[in-house]
Amino acid sequence: MTDFRVIPSIDELRRRPAVRALEAEFGADATVDALRAAASEVRAAIARGDGRLGADGATAYVESGAAAQLRSAFGSSLRPVINATGVVVHTNLGRAPLAAAAIDRVARIASGYTSLEYDLARGARGRRDVHAEGLLCRLTGADAAVVVNNNAAATMIVLAALAARREVIVSRGELVEIGGGFRVPDVMAQSGAILREVGTTNKTRAADYAAAIGDHTALILRVHPSNFRIEGFTERPQLSDLVKVGNRFNIPVAEDLGSGLLVSDTIGDEPAVRDSVAAGVDVCCFSGDKLLGGPQAGIIVGRTAMIDRIRTHPLMRALRVDKLTYAALEATLVEYAAGRAATTVPVQRMLATTADAIRARAEMVAARIGALAGWRATLVEGCSAVGGGSAPGVELPTWLVVVERDGTSPDALEASLRRLDPPIVARIDRERVVLDLRTVLPDQDAQLARLFASV
Numbered sequence: 001m002t003d004f005r006v007i008p009s010i011d012e013l014r015r016r017p018a019v020r021a022l023e024a025e026f027g028a029d030a031t032v033d034a035l036r037a038a039a040s041e042v043r044a045a046i047a048r049g050d051g052r053l054g055a056d057g058a059t060a061y062v063e064s065g066a067a068a069q070l071r072s073a074f075g076s077s078l079r080p081v082i083n084a085t086g087v088v089v090h091t092n093l094g095r096a097p098l099a100a101a102a103i104d105r106v107a108r109i110a111s112g113y114t115s116l117e118y119d120l121a122r123g124a125r126g127r128r129d130v131h132a133e134g135l136l137c138r139l140t141g142a143d144a145a146v147v148v149n150n151n152a153a154a155t156m157i158v159l160a161a162l163a164a165r166r167e168v169i170v171s172r173g174e175l176v177e178i179g180g181g182f183r184v185p186d187v188m189a190q191s192g193a194i195l196r197e198v199g200t201t202n203k204t205r206a207a208d209y210a211a212a213i214g215d216h217t218a219l220i221l222r223v224h225p226s227n228f229r230i231e232g233f234t235e236r237p238q239l240s241d242l243v244k245v246g247n248r249f250n251i252p253v254a255e256d257l258g259s260g261l262l263v264s265d266t267i268g269d270e271p272a273v274r275d276s277v278a279a280g281v282d283v284c285c286f287s288g289d290k291l292l293g294g295p296q297a298g299i300i301v302g303r304t305a306m307i308d309r310i311r312t313h314p315l316m317r318a319l320r321v322d323k324l325t326y327a328a329l330e331a332t333l334v335e336y337a338a339g340r341a342a343t344t345v346p347v348q349r350m351l352a353t354t355a356d357a358i359r360a361r362a363e364m365v366a367a368r369i370g371a372l373a374g375w376r377a378t379l380v381e382g383c384s385a386v387g388g389g390s391a392p393g394v395e396l397p398t399w400l401v402v403v404e405r406d407g408t409s410p411d412a413l414e415a416s417l418r419r420l421d422p423p424i425v426a427r428i429d430r431e432r433v434v435l436d437l438r439t440v441l442p443d444q445d446a447q448l449a450r451l452f453a454s455v
Contacts, residue, residue: 086436
């Protein structure tokens with residue numbers, strides 16, 4: 001009679017079809033290590049008198065244990081998820097999903113060699129910092145543009161190139177800290193610029209900036225407060241008033257917009273890049289992966305003389321972006337230039353989707369989930385958020401799918417959704433697990449019900 005507790009040798013295990021398949025996928029060395037570890041665990045179980053080995057015996061347990069170890073070790077920690085939170089620019093979930101055109105462009109550029117730093121017309125070495133510049137100038141009205149790896153880097157290099165060892169005037173009400181510990185004073189210190197605070201936390205006037213200008217002044221900096229807002233007894237000068245002060249004293253004005261909204265629209269009072277350029281700022285920087293809806297990038301636009309100082313600064317090599325970022329960014333910008341962004345760039349499409357359109361989708365999703373045994377799904381009115389530090393306080397009307405499962409608490413249910421493949425990241429609202437389809441891609445609607453059936 002076969003002893004189901006006997007473990008074959010490693011050489012014998014490697015001749016089995018299932019193990020040969022593991023070696024083909026993960027390599028011989030890693031597979032052997034996993035087999036040894038799994039065999040050790042099974043021997044320990046046998047020694048304890050564990051009777052759960054079953055009819056298939058120790059061999060099957062070693063195989064399955066090795067397979068589990070290999071898939072865990074080789075699996076990517078970066079996984080696609082379904083964002084059902086209703087937060088459009090969700091920093092923890094990777095911010096903006098890319099447009100189909102950007103994904104296609106990245107795939108084509110990544111699969112071969114490119115003209116990243118090669119001038120095809122001259123047949124000689126070229127410059128990478130000119131990519132996307134033409135499109136950015138066209139869309140923002142700026143004279144020149146350059147791209148770095150994120151907006152914190154953009155702020156850093158603007159200050160380092162234009163104001164190192166000299167004073168930068170900033171309102172006290174704009175010395176904010178945003179996500180990830182990004183503090184404006186800390187960034188200024190690292191850049192070598194000297195902070196000169198003006199005004200008070202809630203009130204700063206154009207005259208405060210003018211009074212602070214002296215021989216050591218290099219720059220006036222205006223910072224979009226992102227997810228911070230002061231309400232009540234407040235005052236902040238118009239950007240055009242700051243530009244007038246700068247022009248009067250021949251001091252350049254820079255603005256850190258953060259969000260990357262190209263053109264004014266109805267997202268609260270979120271400032272737009274094109275409006276800032278038109279108001280006369282010398283330099284403006286913003287993110288590529290927030291409201292713009294492209295890849296992570298820090299985009300700097302402005303007057304040619306200022307941008308040239310930035311692009312030739314030594315920090316530029318450390319902060320420059322790669323070919324894949326340029327590919328995704330240029331493809332995204334083309335969607336704006338062609339007038340298609342409202343429907344083809346996911347972030348813009350999500351922001352523009354009406355509550356009625358979301359309700360129609362939510363009713364179908366709720367019906368599918370509610371038809372599953374043990375599940376209940378109902379609709380309630382709610383609000384989505386812009387997120388990403390953009391448009392603080394702005395709420396987008398939406399319809400939420402409230403999901404409940406017999407005998408399961410909201411916390412336990414939310415956690416079980418995160419364990420699915422792909423995970424569903426929902427939110428708990430008023431002690432209920434809710435799904436906001438504003439941030440669920442339309443082709444994921446049918447997938448939701450299939451995933452719920454597997455909980």
